[in-house]
Amino acid sequence: MVAVQKDFSRYDRKLEFILRTAARIFAEKGYHSTSMRDISRETGVSLAGLYYYCQSKDELLFLIQDNCFGRVLERLEGRLTETHDPVERLRLLIENHLSFFAANMAEMKVLSHEADSLAGEMHEKVSGKKQQYTQVVRRALADVAESRTEKDRRPVDLTIATFALFGMMNWIYNWYDPQGAMGVSDLVENIARLFLSGFLGEACDEELNFSNPAEHEPFHMWRGTKIESMNT
């Protein structure tokens, strides 16, 4: 039994290595311009080997997108159990999204640029997860807005606020350098202050508790980082 588990784990790690490499190539060249031969060359896995791990290039894109939304949502739901305070929950959400995607920028670009590259059931499944994630974000914003009803300010439209927040966060793949001088914690803190103060119409710097830098730690989507040379 141990041997079987070990084999399974090796299979998973190899698949993740293939997905991570494919995400990088899709981000660089675009999905439609990438061939399975390109992925074979970059991974060092033979074409026959690739087809042992996935049935088609479509399935690779599906697995990347499905894993991405699945992981960021799962991680968020875990963290949202920590507190019932609406502002704190929104802060956690911004932190979770930014630290996840700052560590997975190629995947973020693939999610954005290849949103319509899949069809049929695969497209439906990914769109469903994306919609589910969008609903969680919208709900978090609605909770913040409701918790502040005593203020007489005209609230910002919830749909616009939801997509404005996604826009602020997702745009980082166009300009942010995770290896550069600006740390993920700076990114998180500034975007959280900018968005929350704007959404609430008041400075809410003090409410934002940025005391735990560990929360901003980059979270790599693919577990293996030592398998770059996994050329079997």
Place this chain on the structure above:
Amino acid sequence: MVAVQKDFSRYDRKLEFILRTAARIFAEKGYHSTSMRDISRETGVSLAGLYYYCQSKDELLFLIQDNCFGRVLERLEGRLTETHDPVERLRLLIENHLSFFAANMAEMKVLSHEADSLAGEMHEKVSGKKQQYTQVVRRALADVAESRTEKDRRPVDLTIATFALFGMMNWIYNWYDPQGAMGVSDLVENIARLFLSGFLGEACDEELNFSNPAEHEPFHMWRGTKIESMNT
């Protein structure tokens, strides 16, 4: 002489029709997956005819991107002469960007997704204009921040604020329907309030003068709207 001018204007209108159609196809299929034959089919202009207007598919993409940044920047610079008030200038900038791109969503997607599809001199020229536009936005934000130095709030990082604003505004091509129930003026008003209040750390609803809905009018990049059937 009149005849020559008339011919020139007809040439311009026909080129704009080709560019507008090409932008729509690039947005739908991606630049690399689009052939000159696709553009010929959609425009009803023969391949030979297309090459009379441009030398290559690259040149089409260049003309779309160069025109886009050129027009939005030129229009902004015209409007910024209207006032010296930093908050008012930032509002004008947000209005200008959103009303321009809400009317040119296909072009916006092409700017975003095909930012690295050109090479050499063409890429350099477009990047230069993009950088110039980014600098104008950054300067506008710096002016707002400086005009409020009396406040003891830690300012939002200027680089993050600049790209967060671009992200909020540019992300609309992923969700906003210009033909839908939400008008451009709602979009402009909500995003301006959200961003400015967040950047200043205080509600600035009253400072934002939304009295002139004409300012939110969509601004189509291509002049001709009656030349869809220009199939000669």
